[in-house]
Amino acid sequence: MAEKTAAQIIEDWRAQGIRYVRFEVPDMHGTSRSKLVPVEHAPGFATDGLNMYGGAGVLDTRSDVVGGTLYNEETGYADMLIVPDPATAAIVPWVEATGRFICDAFSIDGR
Secondary structure (H helix, E strand, C coil), X not given: CCCCCHHHHHHHHHHCCCCEEEEEEECCCCCEEEEEEECCXXXXXXXXXXXXXXXXXHECCCCCECCCCCCCHHXXXXXXXXXXXXXXXXXXXXXXXXXXXXXXXXXCCCC
């Protein structure tokens, strides 16, 4: 049986009463940096990706950009596109009616 796509998982969640979806990427300390999207808009972002600040991966615990990491510095921390990994889908137990995906990050041009 084929694995479900992120968009299919979101539709299942919607039927279960989930109202929000978190699209998450970790920063350099492992802290989740995320965007929270109403469930009715999430399938499109699951398919096409969602813009995210390109420096999100190099934020410290004060949310300051840590220079010298060589991660997106050459692009001035240009926006990245985050695409959910369906294998990471989960309902967030500590937030009401919210699901989440851990996402892969790509340059806007697909790199």
